[in-house]
Amino acid sequence: MKRVLTMAAIFTLAVSCGQNKAQKALVLYYSQEGHTKTVAEQLQAALAADIEEIVPVVAYDGDFMATIERGRKELDEGVVPEIQPIKADIGEYDVIFLGFPVWFGICANPVLTVLDELDFSGKKIVPFCTFGSGGLDSSVKTIKEKQPDAEILPGYGVRAARIEAVPAELDRFLKAGGFKEGEYVELGEFSEExxxxxxxxxxxxxxxxxxxxxxxxxxxxxxxxxxxxxxxxxxxxxxxxxxxxxxxxxxxxxxxxxxxxxxxxxxxxxxx
Ligand SMILES: Cc1cc2nc3c(=O)[nH]c(=O)nc-3n(C[C@H](O)[C@H](O)[C@H](O)COP(=O)(O)O)c2cc1C
The missing domain is CATH 3.10.450 (Nuclear Transport Factor 2; Chain: A,)
Incomplete structure (x- = not known):
């Protein structure tokens, strides 16, 4: 009983009424090795959203070092990779869940192409990403710079090494963002440093x-x-x-x- 009371004092049980749920959502993502694809597919299932994969014309199908070399060279030269035309009409959607692996601290190169070529003005963008150690915040900065007239909502990022944590974390994330209905635990503030x-x-x-x-x-x-x-x-x-x-x-x-x-x-x- 004491433990239950302690828990109640620490956590607030919040209820999401899913106020964003009625919005038309597209999950648009790039994934080279499949981690971001796993998150994208779980999002698609949870939201019953449309989904589309970003496909580079010339795949990054080399080994890790080959991808690092090509990706770095493109960034140094300021060249974004050509991608297959995006079939979805962005204009039809209210919210775009934009997914990517973090490359060199920001969105993977094919997603930079999407941000350069498509217009997300007036749309909500929910970034989601997978990474070795991090890079959601720095990627959000890039998205804001490239799409100043879009509204960037809080994003979700997970280490590739923790991909098994995604179902529970995504459930909380979607409920806290009002995209899914149901109860979730609202986390408290961090203590003073x-x-x-x-x-x-x-x-x-x-x-x-x-x-x-x-x-x-x-x-x-x-x-x-x-x-x-x-x-x-x-x-x-x-x-x-x-x-x-x-x-x-x-x-x-x-x-x-x-x-x-x-x-x-x-x-x-x-x-x-
Ligand atoms: C070219 C390249 C650059 C990367 N740069 C970073 C980085 O800057 N920071 C990081 O945490 N992880 C980095 N990673 C690791 C990827 O973000 C991570 O493995 C990701 O989950 C891969 O997603 P995917 O399986 O959807 O392709 C990099 C991987 C590659 C191939």
Missing amino acids: REASAEDAAIFDAAVGDYPMIHAKAVKVASREVPGGVEYLFTAEDLPREGAPSGPFSGEMKVYVLAEVGQAPVFTQVIR
Whole structure:
């Protein structure tokens, strides 16, 4: 009983009446390796929306390094890849769920083409993405720059390594955004940021430890109770890497970490 009362004090049970549900929705996405496609298909099923895949004329079908090389070269040269014509008439839709893998910190190149070539003025865009470590926020900035007359709603991003978390997270996300009806747990605010203790640092290290792209130390932390455990928001600082050229390791980053009861802590998103 005490536990139930404690839960009630921490979480607010909200009810979405699905006020956005009646809007006509299109799920428009690019996916090279299938992670974003998984999210797109779950969105399509949840919303009974139309769905279309963005298809480059010349597929990025090489291995990881080949895609990195081609993608980087296109960005450096300011060239977006040609894509097959989009069949959907954007004008018919109220809201477009725009999905992409994060490439080089922003939307994957074929989605940059869509943002350059299609007009989303007056439409609502809900960005969704998958990533190795993060990039939703920086991608949203790019979308805003390229489509200044669209309304960009809060987006959803998930690490490819946590793709199994998508059904539950997407359900909450859609209810909180008013796209789906039903009860959901409204998460509280994070606590004030405090200096990271040795115990906090151990949680941070356990969460990012075997991820090669993060070599950092926890400096500050805020936290909040979430269903099933605690979510941490760390401020961390890049550490110099052995064998790498010295500095600038100026990077301060924000790292979200989820510590569920009985599970090893995992990081869910990095914001640089
Ligand atoms: C060319 C390329 C660049 C990438 N750049 C980033 C990046 O900047 N940040 C990141 O977190 N992940 C990055 N990734 C990882 C992808 O975002 C991640 O694997 C994504 O889930 C792939 O989605 P998909 O399976 O739908 O293609 C990159 C992957 C590729 C191929």
